[in-house]
Amino acid sequence: MVSKVGLAVFGLGRMGLHHVKNIIMSPRASLRWIVCENIQDANAVKEEYNLNTQCVTPDKVEQALEDSSVDGVMIVSPTGTHEDLIQKSLDKAKSVFCEKPLTPSVPSTRACYDLAESKGKPLLCAFQRRFDPSFYSLYKQVRSGSTGPVRIVKATSRDFPYPPVDYLRTSGGIFKDSTIHDLDMVSWIAGSKPVSVFAYGHAHNPELREFKDNDQVVVVISYENGSVAVVDNGRWCPYGYDQRLEVLCDKMQLSIDNKGVNHLITSGDQGTLLPRPEDNFMNRYPDAYRNELEHFLNVVQGKEEIRVSKEETIQAMRLAELCFESIEKQKTVPYTE
Incomplete structure (x- = not known):
């Protein structure tokens, strides 16, 4: 046993x-x-x-x-x-x-x-999205070389429901609390060292302005291999938990759409109705969280090398810090370690 x-x-x-x-x-x-x-x-x-x-x-x-x-x-x-x-x-x-x-x-x-x-x-x-079957399959396909070099990575990530303001006060800011998942994901897919970062944000909820945070941000990152990443991250989405990824490569485009609450597609003379996205990150990523745990167990038992490296974690953290700097300076900032 x-x-x-x-x-x-x-x-x-x-x-x-x-x-x-x-x-x-x-x-x-x-x-x-x-x-x-x-x-x-x-x-x-x-x-x-x-x-x-x-x-x-x-x-x-x-x-x-x-x-x-x-x-x-x-x-x-x-x-x-x-x-x-x-x-x-x-x-x-x-x-x-x-x-x-x-x-x-x-x-x-x-x-x-x-x-x-x-x-x-x-x-x-625990960057759980790396362990989602769809994201991991996309990553493996890009790394296989069959897609050709990556040109553009576009990540959309919008929360639902809007997080409590009391939580946001102590979250460390949107870039370290939320966008960091996307910063890790797009860099993982791009497979190259960042060169520069530009970020823009706005606090649609005025309560966030008290502690200088934003609830909607856009980030653009350039990489040494010529690829560019665009991240659209927000604290609110009116129709559900919005999680999408699009990767344009030389030979093809790869994309991942939202996971619906069911598989029902209704078509009629007024058009086609798709099911709304899942309500939250736990419902969107159940397989990712289970796979992430199994990976950790494998690492503990010496059966697998750790999949999220020290360098990758620090890079995502550094990108988050530079996003704050870019917003403060209102300009593109170089990536520095």
């Missing part, structure tokens, strides 16, 4: 609960600990799924990290807690899976990776 990978989950918000359910469904993983602020919620999950799991508040996180049955941790807590939890976990020789952004800045992110390397443990930044 193959031994299961023991996991501790830090954070039990909407995303944390989603990861917990995937761990429960995986025959290869065992949920040893839930660490979260609301212990009642954790105990409710434990009872609902009849789990042999220990639940503690963050001030007792050391108990989970001292447990020798814990092979890896999944950090799904607020962004401001990531860096400390990553360092504590690595110091206890645990493999680490962490939602983006790993930390608030490039230097602290680099320091976390350096610590992981010194401890000989993997650190995975």
Whole structure:
């Protein structure tokens, strides 16, 4: 019998609960600990799924990290807690899976990776879209060479519903909280080092202006290989969670459209009606989150090389920082490391 990978989950918000359910469904993983602020919620999950799991508040996180049955941790807590939890976990020789952004800045992110390397443990930044079957198939086709060189990458990413303003106040800004997924995706597809970045944004919701954030942004990135990426990212879409990708290459164009809530297409004398997109990122990317977990388990067990590298994570973080700089200066800025 193959031994299961023991996991501790830090954070039990909407995303944390989603990861917990995937761990429960995986025959290869065992949920040893839930660490979260609301212990009642954790105990409710434990009872609902009849789990042999220990639940503690963050001030007792050391108990989970001292447990020798814990092979890896999944950090799904607020962004401001990531860096400390990553360092504590690595110091206890645990493999680490962490939602983006790993930390608030490039230097602290680099320091976390350096610590992981010194401890000989993997650190995975959870860019889940890389594990979506459609996006991964597109990536593999481009890398096969059959498409010819990439010319243009266009990514559209718009939230639904509009996130609570209280969340946005502490999110770190749209570029590090939301656009960073697209910055990682277009760079992954382009397969080249960025040269320059231009960003424009606007706060349609006046509350965001209080903390100098935007809810609609456009980013243009040029790359050394001549390709150009255009990102259209927003906090709001009136018809659902909008996720599309288009890649123009020398020999063909590849595109990925929205995933509808069902497969019903209604046609009549007034035209054709397609189903609306899914309501949120969890419904849009269920396969991606499951695949991402299985990849992490493979990495922990030494069966697979980590798919999101230190350099790629830092590059996405740096692009996000330069987007802020471009908006502030109202001009194109060079990519610098």
